[in-house]
Amino acid sequence: MARINPEFSDELKKYGAFDLNACYNCGNCTAVCTLSDEENSFPRKMVRYSVLGLDGDLEASLDPWLCYYCGECSTTCPREADPGELMMSLRRWLTARYDWTGLSGLLYKSLPASIFAFLLLVVAVIWFAAKQQFDVASIMHYGHFFEMAAITLVFALILLPNIIHMWWLTIYKPGIKAPLSAYFKSLEDLIVHMFTQKRALGCDDNQFRWFEHFILVLGYLLLLFTTVFLNWFETTNLFVIILGYVESAIIFVVTFDFVRRRIQKDQAISKHSHPSDWFFVIWLFLMGLTAFTVRLFIDVDLLETNLWIYLVHLIILVQWALIIVPFGKWTHFLYRSFAMYFHRVIELKG
Amino acid sequence: MKKKIGVYICHCGGNISDYVDVEKVRQAVENEGGVFLSKTTMFACADSNQKDMVSDIKEKQLDGVVVASCSPKLHLLTFRGVAERAGLNKYNYVHANIREQVSWAHSDNKTGATEKAIHIVKAAIAKVRNAESLEPVKVQSTKAVAVVGAGVAGMRAAIELAEAGAEVFLIEREFFVGGRVSQWDDLCITDETGKELITRLYDRVMQHKHVTLFTGAEIVENKGSVGNFEIKVKVTPRHFKLQCSGGELQKAIDVCPVEVPDEFNFNITKRKAIYHNYPSEYPQLPAIDMKTCTRCGKCEAVCNAVDFSQKTEYLNIKVGSILLATGFDPYEPPKGEFGYGEIDNVITLPQFKRVIHYNDKRLIWQGKEVKNIAYIYCVGSRQLNGDNKYCSRYCCTSTIHTAITAKNKYKGIHNFHFNRGIRTYGKAEVRYDESSRLGDVYLQSFEYDPPVVEARDGQTFVKIKDVLTANKELEVAADLVVLVTGMVPRKDNSIAGLLKVPKGRDKFFNEIHMKLRPVETVIDGVTIAGASQGPKNIMESMNSALSAATKSFSLIDSGELALEPTVAVVNKEACEWCGKCDEACPYSAFEKVEKDGKMIAKVIPSVCKGCGMCLPVCPSNALELIGLSDHDVESMIDVLIEKDTV
Numbered sequence: 001m002a003r004i005n006p007e008f009s010d011e012l013k014k015y016g017a018f019d020l021n022a023c024y025n026c027g028n029c030t031a032v033c034t035l036s037d038e039e040n041s042f043p044r045k046m047v048r049y050s051v052l053g054l055d056g057d058l059e060a061s062l063d064p065w066l067c068y069y070c071g072e073c074s075t076t077c078p079r080e081a082d083p084g085e086l087m088m089s090l091r092r093w094l095t096a097r098y099d100w101t102g103l104s105g106l107l108y109k110s111l112p113a114s115i116f117a118f119l120l121l122v123v124a125v126i127w128f129a130a131k132q133q134f135d136v137a138s139i140m141h142y143g144h145f146f147e148m149a150a151i152t153l154v155f156a157l158i159l160l161p162n163i164i165h166m167w168w169l170t171i172y173k174p175g176i177k178a179p180l181s182a183y184f185k186s187l188e189d190l191i192v193h194m195f196t197q198k199r200a201l202g203c204d205d206n207q208f209r210w211f212e213h214f215i216l217v218l219g220y221l222l223l224l225f226t227t228v229f230l231n232w233f234e235t236t237n238l239f240v241i242i243l244g245y246v247e248s249a250i251i252f253v254v255t256f257d258f259v260r261r262r263i264q265k266d267q268a269i270s271k272h273s274h275p276s277d278w279f280f281v282i283w284l285f286l287m288g289l290t291a292f293t294v295r296l297f298i299d300v301d302l303l304e305t306n307l308w309i310y311l312v313h314l315i316i317l318v319q320w321a322l323i324i325v326p327f328g329k330w331t332h333f334l335y336r337s338f339a340m341y342f343h344r345v346i347e348l349k350g
Numbered sequence: 351m352k353k354k355i356g357v358y359i360c361h362c363g364g365n366i367s368d369y370v371d372v373e374k375v376r377q378a379v380e381n382e383g384g385v386f387l388s389k390t391t392m393f394a395c396a397d398s399n400q401k402d403m404v405s406d407i408k409e410k411q412l413d414g415v416v417v418a419s420c421s422p423k424l425h426l427l428t429f430r431g432v433a434e435r436a437g438l439n440k441y442n443y444v445h446a447n448i449r450e451q452v453s454w455a456h457s458d459n460k461t462g463a464t465e466k467a468i469h470i471v472k473a474a475i476a477k478v479r480n481a482e483s484l485e486p487v488k489v490q491s492t493k494a495v496a497v498v499g500a501g502v503a504g505m506r507a508a509i510e511l512a513e514a515g516a517e518v519f520l521i522e523r524e525f526f527v528g529g530r531v532s533q534w535d536d537l538c539i540t541d542e543t544g545k546e547l548i549t550r551l552y553d554r555v556m557q558h559k560h561v562t563l564f565t566g567a568e569i570v571e572n573k574g575s576v577g578n579f580e581i582k583v584k585v586t587p588r589h590f591k592l593q594c595s596g597g598e599l600q601k602a603i604d605v606c607p608v609e610v611p612d613e614f615n616f617n618i619t620k621r622k623a624i625y626h627n628y629p630s631e632y633p634q635l636p637a638i639d640m641k642t643c644t645r646c647g648k649c650e651a652v653c654n655a656v657d658f659s660q661k662t663e664y665l666n667i668k669v670g671s672i673l674l675a676t677g678f679d680p681y682e683p684p685k686g687e688f689g690y691g692e693i694d695n696v697i698t699l700p701q702f703k704r705v706i707h708y709n710d711k712r713l714i715w716q717g718k719e720v721k722n723i724a725y726i727y728c729v730g731s732r733q734l735n736g737d738n739k740y741c742s743r744y745c746c747t748s749t750i751h752t753a754i755t756a757k758n759k760y761k762g763i764h765n766f767h768f769n770r771g772i773r774t775y776g777k778a779e780v781r782y783d784e785s786s787r788l789g790d791v792y793l794q795s796f797e798y799d800p801p802v803v804e805a806r807d808g809q810t811f812v813k814i815k816d817v818l819t820a821n822k823e824l825e826v827a828a829d830l831v832v833l834v835t836g837m838v839p840r841k842d843n844s845i846a847g848l849l850k851v852p853k854g855r856d857k858f859f860n861e862i863h864m865k866l867r868p869v870e871t872v873i874d875g876v877t878i879a880g881a882s883q884g885p886k887n888i889m890e891s892m893n894s895a896l897s898a899a900t901k902s903f904s905l906i907d908s909g910e911l912a913l914e915p916t917v918a919v920v921n922k923e924a925c926e927w928c929g930k931c932d933e934a935c936p937y938s939a940f941e942k943v944e945k946d947g948k949m950i951a952k953v954i955p956s957v958c959k960g961c962g963m964c965l966p967v968c969p970s971n972a973l974e975l976i977g978l979s980d981h982d983v984e985s986m987i988d989v990l991i992e993k994d995t996v
């Protein structure tokens with residue numbers, strides 16, 4: 001027996017959903033959604049749960065992650081209730097719900113808190129640079145060290161526990177008993193979806209967006225690998241240098257296009273931008289751009305006299321690694337693919 | 351006996367003549383006794399043929415006419431009109447149906463069809479041979495109407511009738527006018543209050559010199575029939591003199607020791623035996639409820655206007671028509687239906703409206719502040735097992751309107767609508783949208799799986815398997831459960847028995863024909879309006895009130911009524927009153943009268959409809975129907991059973 005909670009919609013509105021009350025249960029969104037089948041009605045079930053405030057059912061559901069926001073439901077809705085954006089808001093709400101630290105929720109709900117966190121890290125980086133007497137080599141050395149440490153710690157302390165929490169909420173708590181073999185058999189799904197976002201291809205009229213997103217993910221992951229493990233900024237290997245240029249260029253070109261779309265609002269998916277969406281695309285864009293510029297300055301031997309460009313890059317990097325990756329929109333990379341994985345596990349359980 | 355009968359046999363295009371040999375029919379009847387002229391015609395109802403018939407009747411001095419064509423339902427009146435235009439009494443016309451009863455029914459057997467047509471036409475000739483000229487029964491009618499019930503429908507009808515020129519007696523059982531509408535605050539869409547509507551109507555009623563209002567009054571006897579109803583009205587006194595100052599009145603109310611549940615507030619509050627419903631009600635004179643008054647005399651001591659010497663009066667009034675606008679009662683759920691009467695925060699919609707009226711800043715029920723309100727729809731309407739199969743029509747709209755009112759008036763209200771499909775038809779649809787936009791939650795179930803109300807842990811819960819959430823079991827912790835009760839007929843509907851007004855399966859007053867004669871009853875002269883006829887909102891009640899007023903007025907306007915002369919008559923010699931005809935008569939057209947030292951039956955011609963139900967039950971064959979006498983019918987049967995007609 002689920003208890004209706006009328007206050008819940010107010011909470012959800014803080015994550016970006018706006019007109020839950022507009023829905024009059026016509027079901028057009030379900031009719032048009034390619035994910036809907038006889039068993040599961042997308043996205044109406046989630047809309048209804050949100051209206052009724054069934055937070056327990058919502059946090060046990062993987063549905064929001066299975067939706068790749070083609071926007072058909074929002075364009076078809078006769079009441080302009082924007083179910084697509086509701087699914088987006090639910091993803092933010094779920095991200096906050098999975099996060100054991102509670103910081104996700106704080107940063108999603110409060111723009112001032114986000115800005116304060118970003119500024120705090122600016123001050124920290126400048127303070128650190130000052131302590132190093134603005135010595136380029138030293139700062140770059142620690143910068144590289146920071147990258148490795150951040151990856152390890154963020155993953156071990158934040159992301160891994162959160163994924164386990166997600167599993168606990170969506171599989172363990174609802175009492176789904178899946179054999180271990182199901183987890184092994186489903187691993188393929190995890191890998192495929194994590195690196196290809198194959199499911200998004202299922203959305204209609206979405207091929208180009210999928211392709212952009214696909215090369216962006218690829219570029220991002222490779223740049224991460226190139227800078228952290230191949231030490232792009234200090235390497236002399238020409239192949240690695242060019243590889244880094246290509247990767248960072250892909251990042252800032254694609255994200256530039258994403259930002260343009262969010263400004264022009266030409267598609268349902270880009271119509272509504274939560275601060276967390278702006279932070280994500282803009283920081284990714286700046287990451288690509290500053291990384292590219294830093295390497296360029298190194299290659300034309302200007303970095304020694306232009307330390308600020310590396311400092312800017314480092315600030316962006318620190319903010320990215322300590323705010324956006326563990327608590328912000330970056331997490332969708334993991335949650336989406338793990339949702340596909342858990343979904344498959346549940347399917348295999350029968 | 352007629353000597354010059356004209357017979358017209360119609361082809362009806364080919365509808366008849368494709369299967370019936372109409373010329374053969376004509377030849378077979380042309381030599382029947384009394385037949386002077388026989389013709390076939392392509393379309394008997396065509397203008398040209400009607401003109402030919404008129405000139406035939408005039409020139410050849412025809413004294414009887416038969417047309418053999420379609421059903422009399424279609425063209426009996428057409429050819430009666432032809433006879434009248436030619437100066438022949440219309441009862442000298444007889445209609446023979448050889449289309450529905452012959453050509454269409456026997457299209458597989460042309461010989462047999464022709465033979466049957468000949469029989470039927472000959473039978474019509476046999477009947478017309480005996481036909482007599484008849485004149486309508488003329489009844490003087492009194493140009494006055496009794497309107498029963500001074501709610502919105504009754505008052506509106508009274509105003510209309512008075513303006514048209516009728517004398518109106520507006521008879522209200524309660525001491526105050528306004529009926530149900532005076533109990534409501536703001537109404538849906540117009541944003542006027544019920545009290546405002548009542549004030550406007552009451553002012554116009556009082557301004558009109560042709561309207562006489564009786565309050566505390568009931569019809570207790572009725573004699574007569576359409577045009578001349580003689581009614582006896584019992585008027586109960588208010589026991590208050592006309593001059594009554596506010597200060598003294600309040601003292602009188604304060605000292606009254608009797609407290610009874612206040613029906614005006616649907617029993618959620620108490621009132622004294624001296625009472626008025628609300629400060630500006632009409633008439634603005636309080637009343638003493640003698641059913642509960644103990645005659646302790648305390649009020650008399652403090653208020654000079656109290657007058658226990660007033661007596662019940664009986665008035666005899668003559669009216670031409672009676673218009674019933676007696677309204678409805680809200681459905682009263684039996685104890686235990688959705689927790690009603692058992693769980694103390696389960697109330698009805700009418701009660702809830704009064705609760706809103708009495709709570710200004712915060713919504714309080716039984717000392718606790720109300721935030722979550724659950725509305726359970728269709729209580730007492732659309733019943734699966736009960737008798738009330740009908741939809742009460744007003745309730746969806748009224749509930750949503752009330753929910754919005756509550757939400758706008760108080761802070762932090764959450765409305766939950768447990769419905770079975772929302773029917774805010776017509777203009778009220780905007781309210782449904784508004785409530786939805788305000789965040790009201792709608793949950794739906796079917797009649798076989800209704801919501802359940804239960805009290806546990808000091809809270810009240812409403813549970814439902816919600817159709818809109820894939821039948822998921824949901825529950826709401828409700829501070830107040832409002833049962834959306836429908837409309838039922840008045841508990842005391844004795845007026846119907848008195849006037850013999852029939853009731854429908856829903857037990858509301860029944861009209862003759864739902865679509866074509868929506869405000870008339872089978873009792874001539876008695877019309878019905880408003881929710882006495884079935885659930886209606888105010889606008890629909892106004893519509894029916896105005897049309898009932900028009901219908902009633904049309905009966906009395908000319909001062910004389912012309913009624914069909916084809917009624918039953920009693921053979922005074924043969925009749926020995928046994929009462930069987932009276933039992934069989936659906937219209938109560940019989941009176942028991944004394945004639946030459948014995949009791950016999952007498953037919954009231956203005957009530958009799960000539961249906962013939964009484965004829966076969968009379969053991970002494972003392973009844974005859976004018977225009978369809980035994981002789982008429984027997985002569986037709988003789989012809990119909992003849993063999994070898996061709």
